[in-house]
Amino acid sequence: MDYVIDLVIIGLSVGMVYALVALGISLIFSGLDIVHFAHGEIYMLGAFIGLMIFQKLALPYVPALLLAIVVTGLIGVLIERLFYRRLTRAGGGYTVAGMGMIISGFGMSIVLQNIAFLIWGAKPLPFPVPFGMPVEVGNLTLPMSYVWIVSAGLLIMVGLHLLLRRTMLGLAMRAVAHNKDIAYLSGINVPAMISLTFGVGCALGAAAGVLIGPINYVQVQMGLGVLIKAFAAAVVGGFGSLPGAVLGGLLVGVVESLGAGFISGTYKDVYAFILLVLVLMVKPSGILGVEARMKA
Template sequence: MESFAFSHQLLQFMVTGLTVGAIYAMVAIGFNIIYNVTEVLNLAQGEFVMLGGLVMVFIHVSLGLPLVIAFAATVLVVTVVGVLLDRLAIRPVRQPTVMALIIATVAASMIIKGGAMLIWGKNPYDLPAFSGREPIVVGGLVLQSQYLWVIGFLVIIAIALALFFNRTILGKAMRACADNGDAARLVGINVRQMVLLAFGVSAAIGAVAGITLTPIALMDYDRGAMLAIKGFAAAILGGLGSFPGAILGGVILGLIESFGAGFLMSGYKDAYALIVLLLVLFVRPSGILGSMAVARFKRF
């Protein structure tokens, strides 16, 4: 009986870990899209997630628009914020050293976070789950249906991105910019537009993460920084710039966090991902699927 309870608990932690991991994977994918095209690490990535949640609460709950419309409107709003971020904070930097760009994204994240606090205050907000809060019971395992939505959206995003980057001209142009910006410019690709697109797509994915996360974990103005750094940890763990790596890294990180909080000390829940990040950075900065040789060409 006891071993049954234990393995049962194990499964439960695994499901939670997978769900949280899917969110980290989405943030990591967002990091990668912008990093690949611009070599900027957008520290405001977590703010997109936070905005996604809070804007959705506003449109869906406060304005009362139906789920699907609210979802689309929220993604649109956050995408616009992402585009504005590039236009107003990143592109104007006159001496675009790595340090100046990092500081610019930190500044932008403070402005977004502060703005969200002015609009929504400091209280956390809840969002109704997409298909109700009635838990699904599978073989004694209690599942929240929202978990499946989160994992489902990660799968949809992954398939959509794979099609976009491999099958469309626009996606291929973006990959060209990621490989070599100067060469891309020479063959007539508008690199500035691609950068703008990267920020837009990245923000949209962040918004989806926020919208799907809020019914599980609530959302408040202050959540962005932690989500950003955990998403970054996932991106690094998988190998910065690699999309399969982002998903792998996110899932591993989610599982580590879930098991760590469950079996070790729950107070250190937020620390596990960060310790993993430090270890990976110190031991193998190129991550699991990243290549050292390619990493050297990048400016870091």
């Protein structure tokens, strides 16, 4: 039984990382109508930036995490301004013009990987954070790194929820996600909101990268695996739905962990997709899937 609980806890913490990346992807999809295929690289970039701040600036882990979130968010805003805006202006989403968006996302992912390679090299770097001794909860022993991931992830999600539901800025972001014309006519600076939405999406990816860093190595190739899992998570939960992204992420993490523990670790990457296929067979719109019209 303890073994099952251990697996679930590992699954939840890895799932939290998937959930954060999936949240970013869903947020960007709902706001910009683009599927952002370079999001794995944003996650990688965030992890490297966090590591650099942690080592070169010798800041403690938490300030390094926060600073990496902000810096990567700003890089996201820059990427949107310089590259994606020209394409979204020509149309987006599922139109023919949206295809250009998808291709340029792939292009961006290659560019970012190569930039990271030139700066940090191909060797995986350790992210040595002294988290301290594992905590004892009942007869369970929880490594601090997992406790960190889950609690920081939850805090970030609560923060995002409050931003979107309780502030005028969040209301404006939701308005832009739902209908850009009406948002414009309400006096909202739509292009600025789109940049902000993209930046927040990238910040979420960076948070995931910095959180996973201490239990994995930080390396140039780390984005691809996570991107695919996060997409699976977003689709399982219902693409474009933010609660769906969280639920999907946690489910993918737990299923993967249980599968690896009980069936075989060799096929670890397959379980997420078995889950994906099963969910799509029963409910093609995903568990919390919403009509596109209701996404605001």
